[in-house]
Amino acid sequence: MIEQAADMIRSSKYTVAFTGAGLSRESGLPLFGEWPEFDIRVLDINFFKNNYDWAWPRIKDWFYDFYGQAEPNEGHRILKQMEDNRWIRSVVTLNFDDLHQKAGSTNTIGICGSPQRLVCLDCHEKFEADQINWEQMPPRCPVCGGMLKPDILFYGDEVPDPEYKLGLKEANRAKVMLVVGVSGEMMPAGVIPMFAKKRRQTKIIEINIQPTHYTNAVTDIFIQKPASEGLNDLFLALKNNKS
Ligand SMILES: [Zn+2]
Known part of the structure; x- marks a missing residue:
């Protein structure tokens, strides 16, 4: 199966990786559902606006201080090397921890935005994060004193980011999509592999520890492994048969 996946990537003109929380979990970032102190309501736009003073210290703890100290894992590093070898052309990610960028991937589209x-x-x-006065909590807009929101996709945000449209554009170009550590539950962003399959008959290779929404619906090759282990197997197969 790994060999088949490697062949598929080798003969593809344009392969896009699509990554999610299952990959960053191996860097010690828990899935929201397994993070006891995490309160998902801070990512609800209406709750956030109505509880600005309460929400911000938590957002700072979780998405700036805690996420900020996370390091890329082997899976992120392999995806960077796959980009160097032109086996993949871009990474579209649901994660907003900037770990692909930290690993050195250059063509990364964070469709859920970035707290930076x-x-x-x-x-x-x-604004960039370093333009903000973090001494003041909650932080305020340096221009008008208004409410600042991390530029990440909140529940209830109306207009999809320009980044989301870029992600769809990549999906539209992909001959092969390598889905890693994404369960497909997060909508609307999770539909990207379905979109690619429907529009372009994109071949889908999926690496996940358990079957997901994608597995029986759109996946062509399912590699049931943790993210970096599956990526490592695939990378070795690609390297061993370069011709
Ligand atoms: Zn303002």
């Missing part, structure tokens, strides 16, 4: 950017809910100006 912030957007003002009042004047709509965008």
Whole structure:
């Protein structure tokens, strides 16, 4: 199966990796559901606006301090090397921990955004995290003093990010999509492999520890392994048969 997947990638003109929380979990970042102190409501746009003072110290703890100290794992590093070898052309990720970028991947599209950017809910100006006065909690817009939101996709956000459209564009180009550590439950972003399959008959290779929403619906080759182990097997197969 690994050999078959390697052949598929080798003969593909354009392969896109699509990654999710299962990959970053191996860097010590828990899935939201297995993170006892985590309160998912902070990512609900209405709750966030109505509980701005309460939500921000938690968001800072979780998505800045805790995520900020995480390091890429072997899976991130292999995807970077696969990009160097042009076996994959881009990484589209649901994660907003910047670990692909830290691993050195250059063509990464974070369709759920990044906390390293912030957007003002009042004047709509965008800022880099280092432009913000973090001494003040909750932080305020440096221009108008309005409410700042990490520029990540919240539940209830109306307009998909420009990044989301870029992700769909990549899906539309993909001859092969390598899905890693994504359960497919997170909508609307999780539909990307379905979208690729429907529009372009994209071949789907899936690496997940358990069957998912994708496995029986769109997956052509299912590699039932943890993310970095499956990626490592695939990478070795690609390297051993370079011709
Ligand atoms: Zn503002």
